Amino acid sequence: MSKLCIRGGKRLTGDVVISGAKNAAVAILPAALLVDGICEIENLPYIKDVVLLTEAMQSLGAITSFEDKHTVKVDATTVYSYCATEESIGKMRASYYLIGALLGRFGKAEVAMPGGCNFGKRPIDQHIKGFEALGANVEVRGETIYATAEKLKGTHIYLDVVSVGATINIMLAAVLAEGTTTIENAAKEPHIVDVANFLNMMGANIKGAGTDVIRVKGVEKLQGGKYSIIPDQIEAGTYMMAAAITGGEVYVRNIIPEHMESVSLKMREMGVEIEEGDDYIHVSAGKDLIATNVKTLPHPGFPTDLQPQMTVLLSTAMGRSTMLESVFENRFQYVDQLNNMGTNITVYGNKAEIEGVSQLQGSEVTATDLRAGAAMILAGLKADGETYINEIKYIDRGYECVEEKMRALGADITRI
Numbered sequence: 001m002s003k004l005c006i007r008g009g010k011r012l013t014g015d016v017v018i019s020g021a022k023n024a025a026v027a028i029l030p031a032a033l034l035v036d037g038i039c040e041i042e043n044l045p046y047i048k049d050v051v052l053l054t055e056a057m058q059s060l061g062a063i064t065s066f067e068d069k070h071t072v073k074v075d076a077t078t079v080y081s082y083c084a085t086e087e088s089i090g091k092m093r094a095s096y097y098l099i100g101a102l103l104g105r106f107g108k109a110e111v112a113m114p115g116g117c118n119f120g121k122r123p124i125d126q127h128i129k130g131f132e133a134l135g136a137n138v139e140v141r142g143e144t145i146y147a148t149a150e151k152l153k154g155t156h157i158y159l160d161v162v163s164v165g166a167t168i169n170i171m172l173a174a175v176l177a178e179g180t181t182t183i184e185n186a187a188k189e190p191h192i193v194d195v196a197n198f199l200n201m202m203g204a205n206i207k208g209a210g211t212d213v214i215r216v217k218g219v220e221k222l223q224g225g226k227y228s229i230i231p232d233q234i235e236a237g238t239y240m241m242a243a244a245i246t247g248g249e250v251y252v253r254n255i256i257p258e259h260m261e262s263v264s265l266k267m268r269e270m271g272v273e274i275e276e277g278d279d280y281i282h283v284s285a286g287k288d289l290i291a292t293n294v295k296t297l298p299h300p301g302f303p304t305d306l307q308p309q310m311t312v313l314l315s316t317a318m319g320r321s322t323m324l325e326s327v328f329e330n331r332f333q334y335v336d337q338l339n340n341m342g343t344n345i346t347v348y349g350n351k352a353e354i355e356g357v358s359q360l361q362g363s364e365v366t367a368t369d370l371r372a373g374a375a376m377i378l379a380g381l382k383a384d385g386e387t388y389i390n391e392i393k394y395i396d397r398g399y400e401c402v403e404e405k406m407r408a409l410g411a412d413i414t415r416i
């Protein structure tokens with residue numbers, strides 16, 4: 001079993017190039033199953049979730065050929081199966097997009113219940129509500145979701161919770177449906193817009209993505225084309241915080257600075273200098289960090305996927321900070337591991353109170369999920385001595401070449 005070994009205390013400096021967005025890639029790949037032609041998808045992040053998903057698409061009959069590790073051609077004309085029930089696909093969250101895509105394409109889908117990071121209950125009732133409103137019959141038996149529809153018909157859907165997955169899944173099922181589908185209280189994350197742009201490029205008619213009302217006018221068919229995925233907002237935020245926690249100075253490149261607005265504002269409040277360019281952010285942190293309060297929210301609020309990393313950063317700011325997790329019911333499972341490294345975090349339900357400490361100590365910790373693993377890397381970079389992180393399979397789900405990128409900035413980090 002591999003682990004990461006970090007010898008802390010190095011100040012990060014230099015440039016880091018951000019990969020394509022995980023949460024856009026894992027939706028755009030299944031979306032390509034709706035296309036009667038070949039899609040060339042560029043700026044794909046080379047991460048475990050993408051590898052798993054392309055394997056699942058191959059087993060459905062799609063031909064996926066990698067031009068290089070960031071560019072794939074997906075030929076979905078050869079897809080013959082609507083069953084994706086393997087255990088491996090059920091381990092990832094984004095497997096739920098296979099339901100919307102296969103239902104849209106064949107009027108039928110059998111897909112393993114989605115897994116993903118464990119933050120307590122992660123229901124898919126809003127996805128099911130959307131498919132049913134479009135005319136599908138959906139049943140969950142054991143660990144499999146079965147969806148069938150004679151014909152999908154456009155409709156009006158109000159989401160009871162703002163859900164990234166349900167918004168995208170309903171868009172996928174609606175693009176080839178008859179008539180217009182309106183999704184109200186839709187999620188507004190940059191990856192929602194990216195998936196809509198991808199589908200529109202292939203001939204769909206989606207308006208309003210990025211606002212809370214999305215209208216999808218069904219079209220008869222989609223054709224192939226070329227598309228480049230947006231940069232990963234969460235990977236970018238992680239490196240911004242890595243620079244700050246080490247008192248470093250880093251150019252975070254190949255990003256869309258507007259996507260980082262909530263993160264940049266909070267880091268500025270903490271006394272970090274943030275300068276934005278067209279496609280980069282320069283982070284400079286030399287002074288003591290200032291405590292502040294953060295609440296996670298759907299976009300454009302502070303992203304929950306940066307909550308653990310921000311909690312570590314706040315742990316090194318003088319004074320008392322709070323972190324309120326308002327998206328997931330249980331996303332503080334990593335805190336005991338961090339407290340073993342010297343942080344002083346107390347969790348009350350979905351709120352963490354963070355007393356700043358002046359130093360962290362290296363320790364052996366275990367990643368409890370993807371972003372918790374990233375938070376442990378940040379803690380290790382700051383800590384005195386050696387930190388060993390176990391269960392790095394979670395980190396590999398969503399960070400491309402994390403140790404190479406960190407090493408290029410001067411971190412002492414190795415995979416052993």
Ligand SMILES: CC(=O)N[C@H]1[C@@H](OP(=O)(O)OP(=O)(O)OC[C@H]2O[C@@H](n3ccc(=O)[nH]c3=O)[C@H](O)[C@@H]2O)O[C@H](CO)[C@@H](O)[C@@H]1O
Pocket residue numbers: 023026093094121122123124125126127128161162163164165166187304305327328329
């Ligand atoms: C693959 C992917 O893109 N994962 C992201 C996606 O997850 P995911 O799509 O699972 O997250 P959602 O936006 O759907 O979840 C938001 C909240 O709504 C609840 N909910 C969701 C659906 C539903 O049918 N019923 C329901 O109650 C969830 O339990 C959660 O409390 O968005 C999250 C919020 O930005 C991110 O943390 C994940 O990285």
Ligand SMILES: C=C(OP(=O)(O)O)C(=O)O
Pocket residue numbers: 022092093094115116117305370371398
């Ligand atoms: C929660 C995450 O991923 P997933 O929804 O795929 O588990 C994440 O990317 O932080």
